[in-house]
Amino acid sequence: MSQAKLAANPAAIATWQAFRDQFAKANLQERAAMLKNRADLSRRGIITTIESAGQGHIGGDLSVIDVMTTLFYGVLNINPANPTDNNRDRFILSKGHCSAALYVTLASAGFFSESELPTFMQPYSALNGHPNRNKVPGVETNTGPLGHGLPVAVGTAIAARLQGRADRTFVIMGDGEMQEGSNWEALMSASHFGLSNLTAIVDRNRLQQGARTEDTNGLDPLDEKLESFGLEVRMIDGHDFEALLKALEPSTTGKPVAIIANTLKGKGISFIEDRVEWHHKVPSTDQVRLALEELS
Amino acid sequence: MSAPTPNSYNIAGEDLPVFDNRVAFAEKLIELARKDSRIVAVVNDSVGSSNLGAFREEFPDRLINVGIAEQNMVGVGAGLANAGMIPFVCAAGPFLSGRATEQVKADVAYSQLPVILCAMSPGMAYGELGPTHHSVEDLSWMRALPGLDIIVPADEQQIRDAVEAAVANPRPMYIRVGRHKVPNTTPAGAKFERGKFVTVREGSDVSIIATGSMVSRALSAAATLAEQGVSARVLNATFIAPLDQQAIIDASTGTRAIVTVEEANVSGGLGAAVASLVATSPEAGRVPMAIIGTNDWSPTLSTDGLYEHFGLTAANIVAKAKEVLSRA
Numbered sequence: 001m002s003q004a005k006l007a008a009n010p011a012a013i014a015t016w017q018a019f020r021d022q023f024a025k026a027n028l029q030e031r032a033a034m035l036k037n038r039a040d041l042s043r044r045g046i047i048t049t050i051e052s053a054g055q056g057h058i059g060g061d062l063s064v065i066d067v068m069t070t071l072f073y074g075v076l077n078i079n080p081a082n083p084t085d086n087n088r089d090r091f092i093l094s095k096g097h098c099s100a101a102l103y104v105t106l107a108s109a110g111f112f113s114e115s116e117l118p119t120f121m122q123p124y125s126a127l128n129g130h131p132n133r134n135k136v137p138g139v140e141t142n143t144g145p146l147g148h149g150l151p152v153a154v155g156t157a158i159a160a161r162l163q164g165r166a167d168r169t170f171v172i173m174g175d176g177e178m179q180e181g182s183n184w185e186a187l188m189s190a191s192h193f194g195l196s197n198l199t200a201i202v203d204r205n206r207l208q209q210g211a212r213t214e215d216t217n218g219l220d221p222l223d224e225k226l227e228s229f230g231l232e233v234r235m236i237d238g239h240d241f242e243a244l245l246k247a248l249e250p251s252t253t254g255k256p257v258a259i260i261a262n263t264l265k266g267k268g269i270s271f272i273e274d275r276v277e278w279h280h281k282v283p284s285t286d287q288v289r290l291a292l293e294e295l296s
Numbered sequence: 297m298s299a300p301t302p303n304s305y306n307i308a309g310e311d312l313p314v315f316d317n318r319v320a321f322a323e324k325l326i327e328l329a330r331k332d333s334r335i336v337a338v339v340n341d342s343v344g345s346s347n348l349g350a351f352r353e354e355f356p357d358r359l360i361n362v363g364i365a366e367q368n369m370v371g372v373g374a375g376l377a378n379a380g381m382i383p384f385v386c387a388a389g390p391f392l393s394g395r396a397t398e399q400v401k402a403d404v405a406y407s408q409l410p411v412i413l414c415a416m417s418p419g420m421a422y423g424e425l426g427p428t429h430h431s432v433e434d435l436s437w438m439r440a441l442p443g444l445d446i447i448v449p450a451d452e453q454q455i456r457d458a459v460e461a462a463v464a465n466p467r468p469m470y471i472r473v474g475r476h477k478v479p480n481t482t483p484a485g486a487k488f489e490r491g492k493f494v495t496v497r498e499g500s501d502v503s504i505i506a507t508g509s510m511v512s513r514a515l516s517a518a519a520t521l522a523e524q525g526v527s528a529r530v531l532n533a534t535f536i537a538p539l540d541q542q543a544i545i546d547a548s549t550g551t552r553a554i555v556t557v558e559e560a561n562v563s564g565g566l567g568a569a570v571a572s573l574v575a576t577s578p579e580a581g582r583v584p585m586a587i588i589g590t591n592d593w594s595p596t597l598s599t600d601g602l603y604e605h606f607g608l609t610a611a612n613i614v615a616k617a618k619e620v621l622s623r624a
Binding site for chain 2: 086090132133134141142143144145147148150151152153154155156157158159160162163169181182185186188189192193
């Protein structure tokens with residue numbers, strides 16, 4: 001454990017690259033099956049990582065992992081061996097509390113060693129409860145407070161255009177996070193500047209920390225709101241990998257893209273799914289065993 | 297009607313012309329932007345108040361106006377910096393430091409993304425517009441953020457130096473760009489060094505540590521004190537962070553008392569930083585201190601009227617210097 005920036009893991013990068021090479025040759029159905037398999041491996045990693053830490057945000061990790069897996073294994077133009085290459089696609093996890101999902105994904109792709117995962121939230125670990133770009137390769141900006149990722153993503157998208165680069169920016173927000181006013185400031189400017197290279201994904205699991213979003217500060221009709229702000233809106237099942245791959249394709253209208261990914265908080269584990277108390281509950285030893293059985 | 301702004305300031309019997317630092321700021325920024333395509337400006341509908349009209353004319357694509365949306369403005373700056381640009385994020389001080397504090401904390405200082413935050417018309421430059429438009433809390437708020445340089449240029453030369461330093465070595469920075477006119481006080485050839493004060497007058501009885509607009513007031517006070525037989529050292533606290541600890545220790549051992557002066561609230565700004573070091577450093581002398589700054593919501597007054605109201609004047613610096621020396 002150290003506070004220095006973590007180092008890449010060449011063996012994992014090779015495995016990730018082999019997956020990407022095979023993915024490139026596969027048809028849509030095969031691609032979806034490959035991603036499903038990979039996402040369930042990450043689900044196992046999330047559960048064991050949170051078990052060892054005794055802390056974490058398991059519900060949101062499990063709702064977002066299919067979107068994140070699709071991005072890292074099927075979409076993002078990135079190089080884990082050179083994570084600051086300026087020609088990379090940017091991925092920003094605005095819902096930074098789902099850091100376990102991000103760390104498991106980054107480690108699987110070789111940004112750093114999977115042997116670091118058991119240090120999650122341990123004293124002086126690089127793997128803080130919320131991601132830190134100065135310690136963890138692949139993290140673009142430090143998130144945690146909600147409503148920060150999308151404004152930064154607008155900045156990276158503007159920079160790509162100013163620099164004549166073709167790369168894209170992807171940002172994932174939680175749905176509860178859409179209650180933050182800063183997101184709507186950013187949506188206005190994304191639309192005003194015509195940032196077709198920006199894709200904003202809402203992990204629409206309909207639960208926030210304390211209750212259902214619609215019982216707290218209702219977001220619906222979220223699609224109409226986003227459309228009225230000038231975005232090209234794509235509403236999909238956020239656990240359907242074929243739909244995710246299609247939705248993550250570039251803008252067709254010259255507008256920035258908003259994907260409403262309808263998801264289940266805790267997706268994949270029957271006793272965690274869609275239950276508000278599992279926002280940041282930690283599974284017991286027995287529950288971990290049951291969860292891993294459900295995934296096998 | 298606002299009281300007319302004087303077009304000169306008197307130091308030691310000499311009427312010195314005064315300048316709006318936003319002019320030198322924009323000239324230097326344009327000069328550097330011609331040579332360096334990484335430089336962009338990000339504003340919140342503040343093209344005019346940030347004096348960036350000429351910048352926009354010459355570099356229309358590199359002037360990013362996000363409208364009245366300061367949280368987004370600072371986040372956009374962080375995103376631009378992520379991609380290797382050098383964003384000068386320009387907005388009136390109160391809205392930059394106040395409305396977007398969490399963005400400055402998380403997106404800039406904690407993320408260590410090299411965004412140059414330019415607090416235009418800081419302090420009480422907006423006079424009668426009142427406390428909502430004054431930025432006197434910023435030094436306290438920004439000081440609490442590790443990894444953020446805080447620069448308060450005192451005159452035209454220093455604002456040029458600050459802009460050059462930001463481009464030469466981009467890092468998270470908060471720079472006050474003064475609007476209320478001040479005379480040039482930086483000695484010819486004085487170095488602009490990160491984390492260093494500038495000695496603008498030598499002295500051996502009392503040290504006056506002043507920042508930004510108050511450097512000229514401190515020099516005027518020192519001249520008056522000299523006539524009364526008191527030798528005052530005047531230090532220009534160009535950097536509030538990193539703090540010039542050695543200059544403060546030297547002031548506490550080489551003179552018998554310290555007066556600090558800032559166009560900012562006394563709760564946590566320059567004076568608090570100096571006092572903290574004087575009280576806790578094993579190397580510092582425990583000299584008596586006075587801290588001059590604002591301490592309440594401002595009444596309806598012009599900037600100069602507010603300087604009088606809060607004692608941000610040469611006369612009050614003289615009085616405080618004599619008072620602290622009486623306790624030494």
